[in-house]
Amino acid sequence: MLDHDRHGDSTGIDADAAIVPDLAGGLIDRSIYSDPRIYELELRRIFARAWNFMCHESQIANAGDYFINYIGEDQVVVVRGEDGAVRVLLNTCRHRGNALCRAELGNTKTFVCSYHGWTYGLDGTLIGVPGKANFYRDAIDQAKWGLVQAAKVDHYKGFYFATLDPLAPSLFDYLGDVGRTGMESMLTQGEVVALDGVQKNVIDCNWKIAVDNLFDWYHVRISHNSASRVGFLDQRLMMPMSQMVMLGELGHAIGGPMVSVEKQAQLDALSDEERRALDQLPDAERAKQAPIERRPLRSTAARAAMGPLGVRAMGHPNIFPNLWISTRGMQLSLRLPRGPGRTEIWWFTVLPKSFTEQQRRKARKFVTHAFGPAGLLEQDDGENWSQSTQSSRGVASRRYAHNMQMAMGQDEVLVDPSGQKAIETRVNEHAQRWTYRCWGEWLRARDWPDLLANRSPVPVGRI
Ligand code: FES
Ligand SMILES: [Fe+2]
Known part of the structure; x- marks a missing residue:
């Protein structure tokens, strides 16, 4: 079925690989959000190839x-x-x-x-x-x-994936350490079950703008100011000066707040029962004792599965290309392409089987008010994404690249003795740059062997 893509495109699209702009230097050519030839290449070389x-x-x-x-x-x-x-x-x-x-x-x-x-x-x-x-x-x-x-x-532990490409690596290898750590963040309380219904919503934006936003902790205080003022957002979520980024093979990444080494040591000293008891306290009470925010504390088993750095990463994982794992609400969101200027956003909610009825009610309330058609946050975000996409169609405005240079060359990817790699920093755009760099490699690669042979290794050192 996909032979044409493995052996050169009969449509001339292969020649069009030359139209994939060089995104080096943290400059993002706006054509990638509006050019229908790029969109067609994405369908063939990213979606038809990926898990x-x-x-x-x-x-x-x-x-x-x-x-x-x-x-x-x-x-x-x-x-x-x-x-x-x-x-x-x-x-x-x-x-x-x-x-x-x-x-x-x-x-x-x-x-x-x-x-x-x-x-x-x-x-x-x-x-x-x-x-x-x-x-x-x-x-x-x-x-x-x-x-x-x-x-x-x-x-992967009950989360089903599919690929149209027989040359794709196994799902386990595809996810790699960072992808698996991301999936594990849904399993920190053991087995989960999906809530009935998937919230669905169409936004007039390019799918990549919705994807790169999930790593964006720069916009939260500004875009979601109103949600914050009505008390919907926990201020501790912002933590602009305490961020961790994990870059993974093939474009997976995790970016956002982190738990400090000291705080993690305190958490590790608690038994799973003590953590569960803490989770069930009323919010105000819990806030005094628990770090970070209202999300369930990670179990001992989760710590083993996520690794010493992964367990401290509280940011958002993205499984390349388009699966956002929103750990706060225990949701998975797909950003499904519907043309260069339209994206269908889907929200799955999975909750631990061990949750009490009260915890389930609270979670249900949060997920319907945060994202999806009735979500406060998605209304804020969607409006920005639409306008960013719209301006990429203007003859004059599309000549001017987006700036994605924050913290470029300013940080270090450190390697833990466990082999896990992470950047510990403040608000930054490392994960966004990594996503786009890998995106370019996917589009230029003629097939899976080509992609595997020529992709960038996960960087270490100065980044
Ligand atoms: S039976 Fe004719 S289209 Fe399906
Ligand atoms: Fe947002």
Whole structure:
């Protein structure tokens, strides 16, 4: 299916790799937010190549359970078969391309096309063709007309991903240390279960602007001033002078507040029971004793899984390209591209199975008020992202690069004895620059072997 992209593009897009601007020097050419040729290249060389987040296992717990998602602009159905296996099928009928499955999620025995009635099994096999004998005269080989399947499907501790590219590395290797640390930040209280419903919302912005914002702790005090004034944001969240950035292979990163070594040592001295008891105190009470903010304190097991630096990183992980893990609310957000100037924002919420009803209620209240269509914060952000995107279309304004130079050349990536690497600093733009640098490498690489051979190693030392 993706042969053209592995062996040179028949569309001339390969020649267009030359249009990918050099983003060195912390200057971001605005064409990357508006040029349709760049967007097309992103669909082929990033989304069709990457491991894309699909859903949590609790959303497809039983045989026949399905969930609709996207890989770039390809709609897919994630479905659990009678054999228990999870498959990811392109949601497009092989006859005339109609979308087969129209509900966002549900349970079914078969997928029946609403156009001419071709019927597929949960494994994608074409099991029924109306008029097969009379109209086709039995001259159709059903075995050849099953649904197209993703090349690989796998999960990291219950979080399912899929890739369309058979040459992609394993999900475990793809995530690498930083990606896995990011995923582990959802599991700090043990097993989780997804809340019903995914909040969905379209914003008129380029998907990358929504992605680079998740590392942006510079805007919080300004953009979210009103949310802060009504008491919705914990001031300790800001911590502009105490930030940690972890840069990961292939463009994954974590950036934001950190727990100091001293504070972490105090936390480590607590038992899991003592941490849980602290978490359940009323906010004001807890604030006096717990560091940082209202998020659940990380367990002993989480510390082992996240590593000594990862456990202190309280910032936002991004699994390249477009999965933001919002650890405060225990949410995962996809920034799904819908053209250069539109992005569909999805919010999944997963909560620990061990949460009390009171904790669940509190979490539900937070997630519906922070992000998504009714979220205070997303309204602030979305407006900025739209305007930044809009200005990249102006003939004059698009000539002027964005400035992404904050703290460039000013910090050090240190290596812990465990092998984990991090920058301990203040508010900065390291993770944004890393994301765009890797983005350029993905777009220039002709295929996975090329990308793996030529990507930048995670930097160490001065950055
Ligand atoms: S398009 Fe699906 S049966 Fe014709
Ligand atoms: Fe924001």
